């Protein structure tokens with residue numbers, strides 16, 4: 001088992017294990033201030049984090065510490081108060097389809113069918129493809145999330161779990177460089193959550209895009225991640241600790257649970273959270 | 276032991292009963308059926324009660340006025356005149372009937388006479404049309420206006436005029452309020468710029484709207500012989516009723532779920548796509564709620580506006596009957612009241628149906 005705390009870009013370039021070219025996301029001295037009636041509230045300060053290409057990172061931290069704030073800044077939906085965020089070296093200047101987002105609530109357009117919801121993004125990202133090609137892409141990802149029979153169902157006719165499947169399909173179908181997930185399974189029952197974790201990791205194994213996922217479920221964090229990033233409690237939250245998960249992929253739930261290191265990892269995370 | 280036997284017998288009896296109860300269940304047993312039956316039963320009962328109270332009320336008012344008339348004759352002209360008055364009232368002679376709240380039967384009779392009257396007028400109209408056909412054709416051929424029937428409008432004609440006016444007004448409200456609402460809803464700046472305007476004009480009464488429209492339309496139509504009562508009334512109705520739609524549209528557009536907006540942002544949808552694929556569909560339910568209010572307000576203010584504009588609709592009908600003071604005027608007014616109420620109710624149901632059709636959340640609406 002190995003853990004490492006990453007604070008600056010230098011850690012990587014100095015020890016030479018990882019190369020700057022492979023850094024997909026670079027958060028440097030990130031700061032976020034919300035103005036409130038009682039004065040400024042500094043949510044994040046001096047937050048440094050690098051995420052490598054094709055890496056799956058999960059983020060845990062206490063509720064209200066600023067996880068969503070950080071993710072929405074990466075998505076470009078929330079302005080940065082200080083420091084910067086770069087994707088492959090280019091600073092983030094707003095939202096864009098190179099970063100797919102899966103929100104906590106499925107956020108499907110309720111007046112559209114499952115297929116139309118996925119097509120909304122596909123049409124935007126592949127404007128030069130033919131209509132059939134675009135439909136094929138959308139259908140392919142709906143198939144991947146196990147929604148073969150539900151293409152033409154209205155979003156409101158789908159269960160919460162099925163809606164989130166459409167959300168996953170919509171995010172992957174625009175072929176983003178980075179996938180940002182904000183507690184996507186938080187509202188689901190544990191059985192459905194397990195199913196969707198399997199679906200997510202199966203597609204991710206195939207597409208190998210960089211993924212950053214917030215979760216409050218320690219087991220989920222370990223099962224999915226290459227690294228679990230732990231955030232300190234706010235205000236002025238930053239990265240508290242990072243845990244490398246050295247299970248080989250593809251993983252099955254059983255192999256993970258049976259692994260001798262599993263409980264050490266779990267204890268590490270719980271100790272951090274209960275600290 | 277004995278108990279056991281009786282129990283057994285009981286259960287056997289129940290078994291015998293079973294097919295019979297099943298049969299009744301199949302035939303009448305659906306709880307829904309019973310419930311529906313109960314509901315209609317209650318409605319019918321309440322209508323009967325209403326008619327009963329109405330009947331008693333109008334009867335007591337009638338008696339009060341009759342007694343007063345006889346009393347008055349007695350004090351002013353003596354016993355003989357009082358007896359004559361009493362006899363006259365009892366005979367049903369129309370000249371001396373007390374003029375008060377009509378009874379349900381009188382109203383029913385008036386409804387029938389209004390319908391009969393409609394057919395008489397229609398016959399006259401048709402006769403006029405056939406008589407003038409040749410002349411009119413000649414007039415039109417010479418590039419002149421045809422001569423149209425200008426006789427009295429029947430009650431049903433006034434109802435149709437009112438419906439026509441309300442729809443024209445509603446359409447006008449829709450064409451003005453929805454686009455402006457969308458634009459205001461999209462821009463917080465415009466929203467604050469227009470806010471005072473909306474707040475000030477929203478509570479203005481129909482009468483004032485009528486006067487305003489009258490001032491403007493009168494000048495526009497100056498020197499033209501054509502009848503502008505219809506134009507004035509539908510514009511006034513539209514302006515008066517459009518505010519609910521304007522406010523609801525702006526609110527719907529401004530308060531689109533933040534998640535949807537975020538999705539649109541992440542996908543980098545263009546303005547056109549964002550408005551037509553995300554914002555408008557998501558605000559449709561609120562827009563239609565606004566339109567439903569607009570239609571019911573339009574129908575409500577129509578009566579007052581028609582009266583002022585002298586537009587030959589229900590409003591004018593009611594007013595003329597009131598001025599007229601004929602024996603059956605009061606019951607005609609009550610007929611008009613019911614017709615206004617029923618049409619208003621039907622219009623609202625119509626809008627509710629449309630509203631539920633466009634609403635993606637089927638539980639919305641009433």
Ligand SMILES: Nc1ncnc2c1ncn2[C@@H]1O[C@H](COP(=O)(O)OP(=O)(O)O)[C@@H](O)[C@H]1O
Pocket residue numbers: 034035036041043061062063064065066067068069070234
């Ligand atoms: N728009 C905002 N304005 C002011 N304060 C905010 C805003 N959004 C979030 N906050 C505050 O910032 C803190 C972090 O919020 P958030 O990022 O949602 O936390 P988390 O996702 O970790 O639960 C919370 O204390 C929250 O109340």
Ligand SMILES: [Mg+2]
Pocket residue numbers: 067068069
């Ligand atoms: Mg959050």
